[in-house]
Amino acid sequence: MNYETPLFFHVMEYADAADRDVIDMVSGNPDWQPPDALREGLREYADLEPDRFQYPPSEGLLELREEIATRRGVDADRIVVTNGAGEANYLAMARALERDSGDEILLTDPVYPYYPGKTTMLGGTQSYVATDEAGQLDPDDVRAAASAETAAIVVNTPNNPTGAVYPAETMRELVAIAEEVDAVLISDEVYDHYDLSGEFASALEIDSDHRVVTNAVSKSMAVTGVRVGYAVFPPGLVANAKSRHMLVNVATTRPGQYAVLKALRETGPDYYERNRQRLRDRVETFTDALDAAGAEYTSPSGSFYVMARFDGYPGTLENVERLIDEAGVAGMPGEAFGDSRTEWLRFALVTPCVEEAAERLARYFD
Numbered sequence: 001m002n003y004e005t006p007l008f009f010h011v012m013e014y015a016d017a018a019d020r021d022v023i024d025m026v027s028g029n030p031d032w033q034p035p036d037a038l039r040e041g042l043r044e045y046a047d048l049e050p051d052r053f054q055y056p057p058s059e060g061l062l063e064l065r066e067e068i069a070t071r072r073g074v075d076a077d078r079i080v081v082t083n084g085a086g087e088a089n090y091l092a093m094a095r096a097l098e099r100d101s102g103d104e105i106l107l108t109d110p111v112y113p114y115y116p117g118k119t120t121m122l123g124g125t126q127s128y129v130a131t132d133e134a135g136q137l138d139p140d141d142v143r144a145a146a147s148a149e150t151a152a153i154v155v156n157t158p159n160n161p162t163g164a165v166y167p168a169e170t171m172r173e174l175v176a177i178a179e180e181v182d183a184v185l186i187s188d189e190v191y192d193h194y195d196l197s198g199e200f201a202s203a204l205e206i207d208s209d210h211r212v213v214t215n216a217v218s219k220s221m222a223v224t225g226v227r228v229g230y231a232v233f234p235p236g237l238v239a240n241a242k243s244r245h246m247l248v249n250v251a252t253t254r255p256g257q258y259a260v261l262k263a264l265r266e267t268g269p270d271y272y273e274r275n276r277q278r279l280r281d282r283v284e285t286f287t288d289a290l291d292a293a294g295a296e297y298t299s300p301s302g303s304f305y306v307m308a309r310f311d312g313y314p315g316t317l318e319n320v321e322r323l324i325d326e327a328g329v330a331g332m333p334g335e336a337f338g339d340s341r342t343e344w345l346r347f348a349l350v351t352p353c354v355e356e357a358a359e360r361l362a363r364y365f366d
């Protein structure tokens with residue numbers, strides 16, 4: 001089997017190896033601080049007794065699951081703590097495919113490339129529903145594409161790469177469609193703390209045996225390297241997901257879970273608001289400069305990403321590598337996100353150098 005390995009690490013390595021200074025706008029790695037309580041939790045952990053360095057419960061530390069359960073208004077039994085949203089999505093997709101209710105995974109175009117990669121790995125088949133120019137998904141298009149063959153509909157809001165935030169009505173309809181065709185709606189909400197629009201609606205708001213919500217603190221606490229996420233399953237689907245998690249991973253990081261629990265308890269809303277404000281400022285700075293450069297671009301309602309289109313410079317891997325070498329700015333090729341954005345490049349606003357990056361782009365495309 002030929003797995004489709006997403007291109008992110010390839011482009012990051014190319015940028016690292018470049019012969020010049022490069023502004024990294026490839027990855028979704030935040031450059032801002034984690035909460036103080038998270039650092040304190042990791043420090044404290046180093047001095048705990050040897051038993052705390054042994055296996056935690058496979059499904060996650062009970063106190064962490066209870067903390068998440070309280071915040072999300074669900075029963076703790078339905079939560080599996082995972083190695084980030086990445087594993088949560090994998091467990092959810094695997095669980096949907098093993099229900100014997102179809103082997104098709106309905107995805108959006110553009111798409112976060114790990115979803116089609118996981119689909120192939122799990123023996124499913126991909127189908128795509130196009131979003132509109134703003135990245136919004138029309139539930140009627142999803143309904144038209146869904147059938148008895150559909151095992152899961154996988155969506156991501158706020159969205160990578162489009163920056164779209166789906167309204168509550170869309171989320172309600174998506175859950176309803178999953179129910180109609182006996183599929184599972186999987187809603188990846190890893191950017192929920194970066195809703196810049198106030199319109200974000202979690203799929204958790206719609207109670208259903210046909211939806212799984214995945215999330216992580218990777219982005220919300222600026223710790224993509226700590227690897228703590230979770231999935232909320234319907235009661236009837238959770239047992240197998242816990243078994244798969246155990247068989248694949250045994251468990252996930254115990255120090256990480258401890259520090260995340262402390263940070264969840266002790267971090268106030270101002271931490272998250274500061275991070276949103278920083279992102280708003282960067283979006284403005286970057287898009288102002290893109291305006292000056294005469295580029296077309298997306299203004300995100302959420303997540304970290306701006307997509308831009310420069311005349312005569314399609315979003316191929318080759319052009320991304322040329323931009324690294326010749327302009328000193330590293331982005332992602334639009335072609336990595338499906339067929340609909342092949343003319344575009346994606347830039348992650350996770351560097352303090354967004355203004356300099358935009359100026360470099362303006363000079364290069366002048």
Ligand SMILES: Cc1ncc(COP(=O)(O)O)c(C=O)c1O
Nearest residue numbers: 028084085086112156160216218
């Ligand atoms: C849409 C989406 N889902 C999941 C992930 C992975 O999250 P985690 O690092 O928590 O596994 C990312 C990371 O960029 C993402 O953009």
